Amino acid sequence: MLKLLRYITGILLFVGCTSIPKERSLPLEQVPPVQAGFSEQRLALADSLINRYMRDRQLPGGVFLVARHGKIVYYKSFGYRSLNFWEEYQNDDIFRIASMTKAVTTVGIMQLYEQGKLGLDDPVHRYILPFKSIGVLDTFNPADSSFTTVAPKTPITIRHLLTHTSGIVYGDFESNEIRAIYQKLDLLGVGLSHSSWTTEQFIDKLAQVPLAFHPGDRYNYGLNVDVLGRVIEVVSGLSLRDYFQQHLFDPLGMVDTHFYLPEEKHSRLVPVYAQTDDGTVMKQDDGLVQLIDYPKRKDRGHYAGGGGLSSTAMDYARFIQALVNDGEYNGHRILGRKTIELMTADQFVALNKKGAGISQIPGSTFCLGFGLITDEANGLNSKSPGTYEWGGYFSTKFFIDPEEDLIFVGMTQINPFKHGEFYDRLTAVIYGAIED
Template sequence: MLKLITFILSILFLSACTHPKESSLNPNHINPTEAGFSEQRLAKADSLIERYMSEHWLPGGVFLVARHGTIAYYKSFGFHSLNFWQQYQKDDIFRIASMTKAVTSVAIMQLYEQGKLGLDDPLKKYLPAFAQTEVLDQLNPVDSSFTTVPPQRPISIRHLLTHTSGLVYSNFERGDIRAAYQKLDLLGVGLSHQSWTTNQFIDQLAKAPLAFHPGERYNYGLNMDVLGRVIEVVSGLSLRDYFQQHIFDPLKMVDTHFYLPKEKQERLVPVYAQTDQGTIMKQDDDLSPGIDYPKWKDRGHYAGGGGLSSTAMDYARFIQALLNGGELNGHRILGRKTIELMTADQFVMLNRKGAGISSIPGNTFSLGFGLITQEANGLNSKSPGTYEWGGYFSTKFFIDPKEELIFVGMTQINPFIHGEFYERLTAVIYGAIDD
C-alpha cells in the first residue's frame, strides 16, 4: 500500500511539473504571496508613489506587477485634475506612444515566422518608394534644399527593427537633418496625422534623406511607422485591422485602439507637464497641440511607432503572452523560438564600435526592445535577459523572463523631470521578492 501511495504521489508531482499553472493574469485574483512577494515590503510601492504625488512630481496613474502569472500589485493613484474631483481608475486609458513599437515588432515577427518576409530583406522590396531614398550630403541654409549620396547598403527590415536605418525623429534632432525634414513637413509626426493616411505619410517620409548609412549606428527614429506600412502591404490589411485580428482579439485586449470609440473617450486621461519647480499642470491644446489625437476621427493614419492608447491590464496581457513564450489562455500570437530571436542582442558589433544604444556594457537592443544582457548584471535589480521600453508620456513596461516578472506603469506627464521614479519603483518591486 505504501508503495502504491508513493507511486500515485510521484505521478501527481510529475503531472504538476509537466503542466505548470497557467499564466493567465486574472484581474480579480491579486495575491502577492502566491506571486512570491512579501506583501509588507511590496506595499512600500504605495509609499513611494504617494510621496512623489505629495511633492507634486507625479499626477498619479495605474501600476501593475505580476509574477508567475499571478498579479501581485494592481492599483490606481491620484486624480485626473488639480482640484481633486476625479480619481484615476484601473481601467483608465493612456496614450502609450512608443510602447506601440512592441506591438508592431510582434506583428512583423508574426509575418516573419509565417515566411512572408525576411529580416534582411530590403525595404524597397515591399515599399518601392524607398528605392530612391539616399543619405544626406549637404543642405543649403537659404532654402533647406539638400543633396544626397547613395547609401552604402539598402535599408532592411532588421535595420528598421533596431533603429539603425538612418531615419530619425526630426523633432529630437538639430541642424541639417532637422531642416531637411521640416522642408518636407515631417516635423511633429509619429503619433497621428489629421490629413495623411499611413500610405501618404510613409510615401512622404521616403522623400526625406537618411541621417547616416543604414547599419552604421543606432538612432531612434520613425522606423516602426515604416514597418507598420510594411505590415499593411504584406498582410493586405490596415494596421488597425491587423492588430485587431492577430493580437488584440486573441489576447482579449478590449481597450487598445488607435482612435478611441466615442463611448470610451471619457476614459482617456489628461496629460500633465512640470515646471522647473516641479509643479504639475494640465497640458491644454495651447501648450501641446494635438494632445487629444486618440479622439480624432479615424482617417486611416495608423502610427506603428506611437499611435496606440491602452489600459494597464490590456498591455499586461500583451507582455504576459510574450513572457509565456507567445501564448495566453490558449491563444498563441508568436512561437517560443521566434521570441528568443526577437529578444536576442542585435548590437554585438555596434557596441564594440561604440555605435549602439548605450556606452554602458550590456545595456543594448534587440528586435524592437531595449535589452539587458549579462554584461549589465548589477546595473540595477533587473535580471540579465530583461527586455523593456517606454512611451513619450511616461508610460513604462519591462519583462524579466528569469523572475517570470512583468511590470506596467501608466501615467501621463511630459516632461517628467523626476524620471528616476521608475528606477526607484523597480528597486522596491525587486526588493519585495520573497521566494
C-alpha cells in the same frame, strides 16, 4: 531493481516531454502577493513611494501593475486626473502609450516573419517601392533647405528598422539640417497621428527624406517602426488597425486598445500634464491639449506603428504576459517560443564594440524592437539579465523579466517628466519585495 529504475526514468522522460498547460498561461488574475512569492508588507512600500511623489507634486498619479507567474500582485490607481482633486484615476483609465506601440508593431512583424512572409534582412523597398531611391544626406543648403544625397552602402532592411539603425530619425528631436528638411516636407509632429494623411501617404512622404547616415552604421531612435507598420499593411493586406485587432487585440482580450478611441471611451482618456522648471506638476496649456488629444480624432486611416496607440494598464499587461509566457496567453498563441528568443537576442554586439550602440553602459543594449539588459549589466539594477523593456513619450513604462517570470506596467501622463528616477526607485521596491 534495474527494470524499476528504467521504468521510473521512462515515466519522468515522458512527463518532461509531454506538453502540460502552464498555469501562468491562464488569464491574469489578482491574488495576495504571497501566492506569487512577494512580501505584502514590502510591496506596500510602492504605495508610500508613489504617494510621496504625488505629495511633492512631482507626479499626478497613475495606474501601476505588477504580475509574477501569471498572477497580479499589485494593481492600483493613485492620484487625480484634475488638479482640483475632484476626479480620481481609475484602474481602467486609458493612456496614450506612444512608443510602447513599437512593441506591438514588432510582434506583428515577427508574426509575419515566423509565417515565412518576410525576412529580417529583406530590403524594405521590396515592400515599399519609394525606399528604393532613398539616399544618405551629402550636402545641405540652409537658404532653402535643398540637399543632395549619395547612394547608401547597403539598402535599408527590416532588421535595420527593428533596431533603429536605418538612418531614419525623428526630425522633431534633431537640431540640424535634418530637422530643417523634415520641416520643409511637413514631417514634423507626425509620429503619433496625422489629421489627413493615411499610413501609406505618410510613409511614402517619409521616403523622400534623406537618411542621416548609412544603414547599419549606428543606432539613432527614429520613425523606423512607423515604416514597419506600413510593411505589415503591405504584407498582410490589412490596415494596421485591422491587423492588430485580428491578430493581437482580439486573441488577447485587449478590448481598450485603439489608435482612435470610440466616442463612448473619450471620457476615459486621461489628461497629459507638464512640469515646471522646479519639477512640480502643472496642467498643459490649451494649445498643446489640442495636439495631444489625437486619440479623439476621426479615424482617417493613419496608423502610427511607432506611437499611435492608447491603452489601459490591464490590456498592455495581457500583451506582455503573452510574451513572458513564451508567446501564449489564455489559450491563444501570438508568437512561437523560438521566435521570441530571436526577438530578444542582443543585436548590437558589433555596434557596441565600436561605441555605436544604444548606450555606453556595458550590457545596456538592444534587441529587435526593445531595450535589453544582458549579463554585462548584471548589478546595474535589480532587473535580471534578459529583461527587455521600453517606455512611451508621455512617461508610460513596461518591462518583462523572463528569469523572474515578472512583468510591470506603469501608466501616467506627464511630459516633460523631470523625475525619471521615479521608475528606477519603483523597480527597486518591486524586486526588493520578492521573497522566494
